[in-house]
Amino acid sequence: MAVNSETALIAAAKCGSVAAFTELVASHRVRLLRFLVTRTSSYADAEDALQDTLINAFRYLRSYDAKWRFSTWLYRIAINNAASMRVQDTEQIGELCDEESGPLEQCIAVSERENLWISAKRVLNDEVYTAMWLRYAEDMSVTDIAAALGRSVSWTKVNLLRARQQLDAAMGGSKKKAQASEAYG
Amino acid sequence: MDKLAQQLREDANSIEVDVSPQLDARIRASLAGVRQETGRTSSGSTGRAPFWWASSLTGIAATVAIISVINLGEPDPEPAITQPPPQQFTMPQFTFKPKAAILTESLQQELDAIQSDLKKAEQVIKDDFDKIGI
Numbered sequence: 001m002a003v004n005s006e007t008a009l010i011a012a013a014k015c016g017s018v019a020a021f022t023e024l025v026a027s028h029r030v031r032l033l034r035f036l037v038t039r040t041s042s043y044a045d046a047e048d049a050l051q052d053t054l055i056n057a058f059r060y061l062r063s064y065d066a067k068w069r070f071s072t073w074l075y076r077i078a079i080n081n082a083a084s085m086r087v088q089d090t091e092q093i094g095e096l097c098d099e100e101s102g103p104l105e106q107c108i109a110v111s112e113r114e115n116l117w118i119s120a121k122r123v124l125n126d127e128v129y130t131a132m133w134l135r136y137a138e139d140m141s142v143t144d145i146a147a148a149l150g151r152s153v154s155w156t157k158v159n160l161l162r163a164r165q166q167l168d169a170a171m172g173g174s175k176k177k178a179q180a181s182e183a184y185g
Numbered sequence: 186m187d188k189l190a191q192q193l194r195e196d197a198n199s200i201e202v203d204v205s206p207q208l209d210a211r212i213r214a215s216l217a218g219v220r221q222e223t224g225r226t227s228s229g230s231t232g233r234a235p236f237w238w239a240s241s242l243t244g245i246a247a248t249v250a251i252i253s254v255i256n257l258g259e260p261d262p263e264p265a266i267t268q269p270p271p272q273q274f275t276m277p278q279f280t281f282k283p284k285a286a287i288l289t290e291s292l293q294q295e296l297d298a299i300q301s302d303l304k305k306a307e308q309v310i311k312d313d314f315d316k317i318g319i
Contacts, residue, residue: 018216033202047208055215062223108200116189116196136190137197164189171189 006070014061021058028071029054032078035133038117039082039126043103049085053078072144079130079148086126116167123170127151128163135160279313 012020032053036046056077064073108115117137120129127149134140134148146156 014221016221018213021216022213029204030202033204034197034200037200037202046202047205050204051208051212051215054212055219058216059219059222062221104200115199116193117200120193132193133197136193139194168189 007066010061010064010066010070013058014064018058021061024070025054025057025074028074031138032074035075035137036078036082037103038121038133039079039130040085040103045085046103049078049081052081056081068147069144071138072140072148075134075138075140076148076150083126116171119170120163120167123166124163128159131156131160132163132167279310 006024009020009024013024029050033046033050036049036053037043040046040049053074057074064070104115104118104121108118117133120132124132131145131149131151134145135142140148142153142156142160145160146153149156
């Protein structure tokens with residue numbers, strides 16, 4: 001979306017235009033839902049979180065500061081919504097669903113190798129996982145990620161580096177396992 | 186872009202999601218009923234500062250006004266005058282005549298003498314209390 005077009009849509013949406021807001025977030029919805037699927041315990045929860053995110057974004061759009069990228073601001077709301085939904089789930093069912101049958105696993109086609117985001121979910125904590133997602137799935141800058149997470153730039157850099165190392169190590173381990181299982185037939 | 190970053194991007198894109206028409210309709214219906222609010226997040230809170238100050242100053246002014254009205258409406262209270270208590274309730278004055286002990290005999294005898302003196306003193310005090318009726 002062109003910057004001018006986005007700015008104009010934001011201005012119109014700030015004046016209460018639902019149509020402008022819908023157009024503004026149209027390109028973000030699928031990406032947000034994809035992110036929320038990785039952060040919630042069911043697909044229905046991810047859909048609810050998307051709905052809440054967009055409603056909150058529209059409700060508080062007048063407080064949006066143009067110094068942030070709109071997508072960063074949107075992700076910040078989505079992160080908070082996903083976190084509160086996870087807290088509710090934990091309170092209601094004691095613990096989150098089995099990761100083997102989570103929404104992320106359901107949304108990935110069967111393939112020879114494991115999806116890296118499933119591996120990442122296993123080895124990284126929620127916040128670092130989110131930082132990784134924003135960096136590599138959303139191609140956000142470190143500054144924007146830090147803003148979205150409410151962390152410092154240095155924290156973000158360090159944790160992205162560590163997360164990569166952890167993921168590399170986990171991938172190395174799974175490759176060794178795969179080689180071993182091939183060797184033993 | 187390195188291999189890991191490339192794989193992460195591909196794997197993220199391979200997560201198949203879709204905003205269903207039902208979800209789309211739900212979102213549109215919800216948005217239609219939403220009323221926009223002004224300034225909630227800290228990032229956009231600078232515009233709220235004057236309101237903060239205004240409400241704080243109003244509160245302080247109201248407090249000062251109430252205190253002034255209460256204090257101006259009543260005359261200063263008379264200073265309290267206290268009467269000295271009657272003589273009979275005051276404690277009697279005792280005159281002590283301390284003497285240095287001079288050990289001229291054995292310690293046991295000295296101890297007996299001191300105990301005897303103590304008993305006498307106790308008796309004198311009791312008599313004094315009896316006299317004043319305590």
